[in-house]
Amino acid sequence: MRHCTGAVELITAFVAAVVGGLALTTPISLALVAHGTATVQMQLLAHNMPRATAIGFIVAVMAAVFTYTADSAVVAWLVALFGTFVLLTNHMLGRSFSSLAPLTTLNDIDSLAGGMLLGGLMTAAQRHMVYAGAATLGALTSIVIGDLSVPGIGHPAEPEEPAGLVTDSPPLWLLWPTVALVLICTLLNRHRRRESVIAVELPLRPIIAVLLTMLITLGSSEWLVRRGSTLFEVLLVAAITVVTVLVAALLLPGRDGVIVALSAAIAAAGGAILMTGLSGWTVPLLIGATVGGMMLGLYRPMPMAGLAATAILSAFATAAARPEGLTPAATITGCLALALITGYCFGTAQPIQSPSKVLALSLLFVPGVVVALRGRIFGGELDIPRGYANPDRLLATVPGLTAILITGGCTLVVMLLYRLRTEESEAESADAARPAAR
Numbered sequence: 001m002r003h004c005t006g007a008v009e010l011i012t013a014f015v016a017a018v019v020g021g022l023a024l025t026t027p028i029s030l031a032l033v034a035h036g037t038a039t040v041q042m043q044l045l046a047h048n049m050p051r052a053t054a055i056g057f058i059v060a061v062m063a064a065v066f067t068y069t070a071d072s073a074v075v076a077w078l079v080a081l082f083g084t085f086v087l088l089t090n091h092m093l094g095r096s097f098s099s100l101a102p103l104t105t106l107n108d109i110d111s112l113a114g115g116m117l118l119g120g121l122m123t124a125a126q127r128h129m130v131y132a133g134a135a136t137l138g139a140l141t142s143i144v145i146g147d148l149s150v151p152g153i154g155h156p157a158e159p160e161e162p163a164g165l166v167t168d169s170p171p172l173w174l175l176w177p178t179v180a181l182v183l184i185c186t187l188l189n190r191h192r193r194r195e196s197v198i199a200v201e202l203p204l205r206p207i208i209a210v211l212l213t214m215l216i217t218l219g220s221s222e223w224l225v226r227r228g229s230t231l232f233e234v235l236l237v238a239a240i241t242v243v244t245v246l247v248a249a250l251l252l253p254g255r256d257g258v259i260v261a262l263s264a265a266i267a268a269a270g271g272a273i274l275m276t277g278l279s280g281w282t283v284p285l286l287i288g289a290t291v292g293g294m295m296l297g298l299y300r301p302m303p304m305a306g307l308a309a310t311a312i313l314s315a316f317a318t319a320a321a322r323p324e325g326l327t328p329a330a331t332i333t334g335c336l337a338l339a340l341i342t343g344y345c346f347g348t349a350q351p352i353q354s355p356s357k358v359l360a361l362s363l364l365f366v367p368g369v370v371v372a373l374r375g376r377i378f379g380g381e382l383d384i385p386r387g388y389a390n391p392d393r394l395l396a397t398v399p400g401l402t403a404i405l406i407t408g409g410c411t412l413v414v415m416l417l418y419r420l421r422t423e424e425s426e427a428e429s430a431d432a433a434r435p436a437a438r
Contacts, residue, residue, distance in 0.1 A: 005188055012181040013125040013134040014141075016080060016117060019178045021142025022170040023087055023114025024056045025365050027107050048104045050221075050367050054214040056111030057362035061210040063119025064355040065203055073127065077186040079120030084182050086113035088175045117182075118361075123354040124185070132357075133294060136346050137287075139361050144286050144339075147274065206355035209248040213260075213359065214366060216244045221372035231398070237369045238402050241268075242409030248359065249413055255421045256356035258303050259349040261410040263360040264368075265310045266342050268403035271370030272317035273326070273334035282332065289339035297347020303414055306345040311407045313337050318400030369406070373399045 027049055063083075067076035090109045118139065125131035170178075220237045245264045249257020297306070313334065320330040342364075351357050 008181065008188070009125075009128075009131055009185050010134050012178075012185045013121065013131045014138040015174070016084065016121050016178050016182055017125075017135040017138025018142045018145070019084070019087065019170045019174060020060075020114045020118035020121060021139045021365070022146060023110045024053050024060075024118070025142060025146035026170075027103070027110075048107065050218055052104070052108050052111040054218045054362075054366050055108070056115035057358065057365065058207075058210050058214055059112050059115035060119035060122075060358045060362070061206055061355050063116045064123050064353075064358045065119075065206050067120050067123035068126075068354050069203065073124055073189040074186060076120045076124035077182065077189050080117050080124060081120075081179075081182045081186050083113045083115070083117030083120060084175070084179050087117065087170065088172075088179050091170075091172055091175060119354075119358055121182075122358050124189075126354045129298075129350075132350075133298075133347075136357065136361075137290060137294065137343075140290050140339075140342060140346070140364075141287055143364060144283055203355075205251040205253075206353070206359065209251040209260075210355075210359050210362065212251075213244055213248045214362065216240060217363070217366055217368050221367055221369055224369060224372050234369070234373065234398060234402055235405070238405050239409070241369055241406055242413065245410060246413045246416070249417055250420075252351075252353075252356050252359070254352050255349075255417055256351040256353060257417050258414055259346065259351050259356060259360040260363065261413040261417070262303060262306055262310075262345040262349055263363040265307055265403075265407040265410040266338070266345060267363045267368050268370045268406040269310050269314045269317065269341075270338050270364070271368065271373070272314055272321075272399040272403040273331065273338055282335065285336060286339040289336050290343035293340040293343025293345075294347035295343075297344040297349075301348040301350075303345070303349050304411070306341060306348055307407060307411045307414065309337075309341045309344070311404060311411075313341060314400050314403035314407055316400075317403065318397050321396040321400055370399045370403050373402065 063079050067079050070076070087110065090106060090113060121135055122132075125135040220240055224233060224237050241264065245257075245261050249260050251257075252260065316330075316337075317326070317334060320326050320334070326334065346360075351360070
């Protein structure tokens with residue numbers, strides 16, 4: 001019976017994290033495109049998506065902070081269940097009310113519910129390393145599926161299979177079993193009583209950290225595009241990104257900030273590598289590479305090795321950059337290496353508290369400076385002075401060079417954290433967090 005219960009929670013952790021991630025990374029209305037959705041609505045939706053994702057992750061961290069402080073597995077599962085139920089209701093009623101409610105409103109509800117699901121789930125899964133790994137893998141998998149299923153934001157087109165299976169993302173055929181699984185896990189954990197009283201005051205540091213990170217990351221990216229962007233402004237935003245990561249890392253307990261710095265470097269390298277929607281056949285390969293990286297990270301935890309690999313990947317993106325974009329072979333190679341490195345980094349740096357992991361995941365979802373340079377979300381171009389011999393070539397290498405700079409800055413952040421946060425303070429933080437989610 002115990003093995004059966006464990007299997008159910010393991011499957012639920014993965015599937016629910018995929019659903020929560022999809023709710024945060026893909027728009028609710030892709031299924032409505034074929035039914036004549038107005039182009040202006042799709043453009044507004046595409047413009048609003050990064051902001052909705054940022055708000056969703058703020059909610060996710062707040063939910064993780066509340067459930068972590070509650071010190072009760074059933075409370076964490078109840079929060080996740082509520083988020084899943086809101087998602088299901090929004091998708092069931094969205095088609096009926098899409099003519100009345102703006103698509104941006106429906107998408108905002110999706111992001112808020114997805115954030116609540118992901119925040120509660122990360123705390124519920126934290127009590128066991130295997131469950132936590134499954135939830136993390138599910139969240140990372142949702143990024144892969146999201147890139148697969150969004151080939152035409154702002155440019156409506158019928159997606160290819162298997163992307164067509166997830167156009168109403170997350171789809172109803174996945175939401176129904178997810179609600180059932182989360183409900184089962186809630187019932188299975190109803191007898192797990194908490195031994196401490198729920199704190200009246202919530203820890204504010206993780207909430208301040210996510211507010212600071214989301215506002216500065218999103219605001220600086222939008223500012224970079226609206227300004228027309230010179231090379232100096234790109235360097236300025238890259239420096240602001242590193243400083244933001246440092247402040248957020250210092251706000252988190254112990255060495256939890258290490259995973260945040262690693263995630264920021266990965267996000268920069270990923271923006272330099274991935275330019276187009278993925279093909280369906282790459283999904284199993286990318287998931288397999290992520291799993292392999294996580295296992296290697298757990299077996300040989302070396303954060304500096306993860307940063308070194310990220311820097312090499314950014315250098316590869318710079319060397320392979322062309323005005324017309326990376327070749328298909330370079331893109332596939334880069335994506336597989338990115339999945340392997342991402343898995344390794346999330347395996348090698350295990351945060352003490354669930355809000356720290358949610359904050360780290362948010363940096364992979366919310367578009368930063370390198371993604372803004374690509375124009376994948378906000379649009380716009382970089383202003384390169386025409387005095388250069390080959391301005392188009394320089395323009396193509398700017399995202400990779402920016403990723404290298406951000407990775408170098410994140411390396412300094414990790415070195416500073418290891419100097420300021422000793423192993424003794426890390427052990428004390430772990431002891432204080434040990435009774436979580438009974």
